[in-house]
Amino acid sequence: MPLVSTKEMFKKAYEGGYAIGAFNVNNMEIIQGIVNAAKKCNAPLILQVSAGARKYANQTYLIKLVEAALIDSNLPIALHLDHGDTFELCKDCIDGGFTSVMIDGSHLPFEDNVELTRRVVDYAHSRDPYVTVEAELGRLEGVEDDINVSAEDASYTDPDEVQEFVRRTGCDSLAIAIGTSHGAYKFKPGQKPELRFDILEEVSKRLPGFPIVLHGASSVVPEYVDIINKYGGNMPDAIGVPENMLRKAASMAVCKINIDSDLRLAMTAMIRKNMAEHPENFDPRKYLGPARDAIESIVEHKIINVLGCDGKA
Secondary structure, three states: OOOOOOOHHHHHHHHHOEEEEEEEOOOOOHHHHEEEEEEEEHOOEEEEEEEHHHHHOOHHHHHHHHHHHHHHHHHOOOEEEEEEHHHHHHHHHHHHOOOEEOOOOOOOOHHHHHHHHHHHHHHHOOOOOOOOOEEEEOOOEEEEEOEEEEOOEEEEOHHHHHHHHHHHOOOEEEEEEOOEEEEEEEOOOOOOOOOHHHHHHHHHHHHOOEEEEEEOOOOHHHHHHHHHHOOOOOOOEOOOOOOOHHHHHOOOOOOOOOOOEHHHHHHHHHHHHHHOOOOOOOOHHHHHHHHHHHHHHHHHHHHHHHHHOOOOO
């Protein structure tokens, strides 16, 4: 099966009241863990590559690993660029075979965001096969790869802008800011985690049937944070988005939920644990194997209990 577009994926997800997991990938073990879980659950997948992952692993290597995942799984898989910030970056990924790209102009004034997004959409939609484009309105707080947005610069999505933005840009999906954030420190100690479902509801009224995306949606699983801290880590007060809130969002207009930090935490926790308990090991397979298993476990959990997309491939 070749790589697929997200267009039909999102249509089914919207109508079915579930979301597709968009999992960030950086190396072979991460891809294998994600795909093994999706095979067990018979779930569709979005494997996404950030600008940081391209720099680290080389786009060609990542594309070939994703092609291997297609052969191994025979699942519907889309390859997506996460947080592309220039037309040139999006074009390079489209030309390289990505079936979906995100152009993130959320840091720009509204008119500049419209102009940049429209340019990417025009190029992507002219391709055969058709490439889908995700855009963003509103800014998420947090730090992840090259993204660093302070609390002062973060802003919720304004529902009054979404119809005009989608109409003028022609984008295929829209990432909105309703209280999620990038990284492992999504809420301050003592702060009650809360998402602005009123904004999501209003956006979905303004854009009926249109797929919405949530970024910064890792739950920062306490089990893995505890393991990291137990074996020499230093992650006090790491807090994520409660999974029941994400499941509620997935049952509404949210068709794509991005998950990255939870994968990093699972992998790091198992590597730290293995190295501490088996200091004699120097074979990378001895600690990357358990790390891969942890990623498989957390992705399977997300697919079934958070996204609700098990059995939807």
